[in-house]
Each structure stands twice: as C-alpha cells, then as structure tokens.
Amino acid sequence: MDDMDFDFIPVPLVASEAPDFTATAVMPDNSFNKEFSLADFRGKYVVMFFYPLDFTFVCPSEIIAFDKALAEFKKRNCEVIGVSTDSHFSHWAWKNTKPENGGIGNIQFPLVADFQKTISQDYGLLLEGGMALRGTFLIDKNGIIQHSTVNALGLGRNVDEMLRLVDALQHLEQHGEVCPANWKKGDEAMKPTADGVASYLKKHS
Numbered sequence: 001m002d003d004m005d006f007d008f009i010p011v012p013l014v015a016s017e018a019p020d021f022t023a024t025a026v027m028p029d030n031s032f033n034k035e036f037s038l039a040d041f042r043g044k045y046v047v048m049f050f051y052p053l054d055f056t057f058v059c060p061s062e063i064i065a066f067d068k069a070l071a072e073f074k075k076r077n078c079e080v081i082g083v084s085t086d087s088h089f090s091h092w093a094w095k096n097t098k099p100e101n102g103g104i105g106n107i108q109f110p111l112v113a114d115f116q117k118t119i120s121q122d123y124g125l126l127l128e129g130g131m132a133l134r135g136t137f138l139i140d141k142n143g144i145i146q147h148s149t150v151n152a153l154g155l156g157r158n159v160d161e162m163l164r165l166v167d168a169l170q171h172l173e174q175h176g177e178v179c180p181a182n183w184k185k186g187d188e189a190m191k192p193t194a195d196g197v198a199s200y201l202k203k204h205s
Contacts, residue, residue, distance in 0.1 A: 014148055018048075018139045019122040025081075025110040026091040036112060038081075039143070045078035045169070046139040047162050050114075050125050050132040054086045054094040058156045060104050062134075065159045067107040076166050077141075080109040085120055085130055088113035125150065138165055140173075180204075 018038060025036035038046070049066070051059040066073075066080050073080050084091075091111040097103025114120050120132035127133060134151035147165050151157060168179040177189035180200060190200040 014145050016145055018046075018137065018143050018145050019119075020143075021112075021119045021122070023112050023114060023119060024088045025112045026088050026095055027110055028106075028108040030092065030095065030106075032088055032092070033110070036110060038139075041079055041081075041139075042143055043141050045076065045141060045166060046081060046137075047073065047078060047166070048081040048083060048137045048139065049157065050083045050120060050123065050135040052131040052134070052153055053084060054090045055102065058134075058154065059084075060094075060099065060102070062157055062159070063104045063107060064099065065157075067104075067109065069159050069163060070108055072163055073166065076163075076170065078166050081112060082109065083112040083114050083119060083132070085114045085117055085126075085132055087115045136162065138162065138169065140169065 020037065020039045022035055022037045024032055024034045027033050038048070049062070051062060053059065063082060066082070070080060091113055094103050095105070095107060095111065097105075099105050112119065114132070117126055117130060120126040123135055123137070125132040125135040131153075134153065134155065134157060136149050136157055137145055138147035140146050146169050149157075164184055167185040168183060171177065171179055171185070171189060175189065176192070178192045180190050183189060188200070188203075190196050
C-alpha cells in the first residue's frame with residue numbers, strides 16, 4: 001500500500017499489558033458492535049488471534065477449529081477473539097457463507113475489523129501490504145500478555161496447544177507450580193525450587 005506509511009514496532013513483550021483498542025466487531029448473533037473493546041474482558045482470560053484475510057485458505061480452517069473448541073475455552077473462563085484487517089462487512093459476509101462454499105459459517109466468537117490497521121500495528125504484526133501475520137496472544141485476567149506466537153502466513157495454528165497453555169497458566173496461578181515441557185492438565189507439575197526440579201527430573205527424565 002504505497003500511499004500509507006506505517007511505523008513497525010516489535011511484538012509486545014510477554015508480561016506487558018496488552019494494547020487496548022476499541023473497534024467494530026461482528027458478534028456471535030451477527031450484529032455489529034461498534035464499541036468493541038479489549039478492556040471489557042478484564043476478569044477473563046482471552047485468546048486473541050490475528051489472521052491475514054477473510055475468504056482465504058488457512059484462515060477458515062483455524063477459525064472453525066477455534067469455534068469447535070469454544071466450549072472448552074469458555075469452561076476455563078477464556079474468551080476467543082479473532083482479528084483481521086478486513087472490514088466488518090467482509091467479516092459479516094464470510095460468516096454468512098457456508099463452509100462448503102468457502103465461508104466460516106455461524107461461528108460464535110467476535111471477529112474484530114481492524115480496517116485502519118492500527119491494532120495489527122500496535123501488536124507488531126502488520127505487513128507492508130496491509131495484512132497481519134498469524135499472531136496469537138494469551139492474555140490473563142489482568143490484561144497482561146502471558147504468551148505470544150507469530151506464524152508466517154502459510155503456517156496454521158494448533159488450537160489444542162492454546163487450550164494447553166490456558167491450562168498451564170491457570171495451574172501456575174492456582175498452585176504456584178511451574179509447568180514443564182509437554183505438560184498437560186492432570187500431569188504432575190514442578191515446584192520452582194532446586195529440590196523441586198531435582199525431584200521432578202528424578203521421576204521423569
């Protein structure tokens with residue numbers, strides 16, 4: 001987009017406050033919320049993911065996968081939010097197109113329209129052509145980013161991994177134990193001490 005000059009910034013560091021925004025979003029009931037704000041989700045966990053464009057290829061598979069797992073996220077007091085640089089009209093049209101016709105169907109989480117590109121820019125994901133990379137952010141109840149990943153355009157995400165990370169964050173908060181490699185809910189975690197790591201590795205290494 002030759003007539004637009006964006007200043008690129010790094011992806012927000014984990015442990016920093018997630019940049020807030022107010023934008024128009026297409027809601028689960030197909031209505032337009034023109035005052036959709038990230039700040040409204042304080043007190044809940046949030047998985048917010050950016051994708052390049054509506055009516056494309058990898059993106060619908062990810063969005064539908066998040067929607068299929070939505071009940072599991074909500075069990076964990078976690079909301080899912082999708083963001084791209086398309087308009088809310090494009091989001092609405094895609095949501096009202098059946099998957100067998102290339103759409104995403106009636107997904108039940110908000111799709112935010114970052115048509116001015118400011119949200120993608122604030123999260124360090126904006127490409128020169130005006131699309132966002134596949135950034136994914138796990139935000140805690142206080143609005144702090146606890147995890148982030150960025151994929152190239154052709155690499156789809158693993159939704160089960162995001163559920164695992166929500167579980168790990170909540171286990172850490174509730175029990176004060178750190179979650180070692182490949183940990184999943186129900187597994188033994190580790191006390192963050194020298195004795196704790198020695199005890200864990202003795203049993204699991």
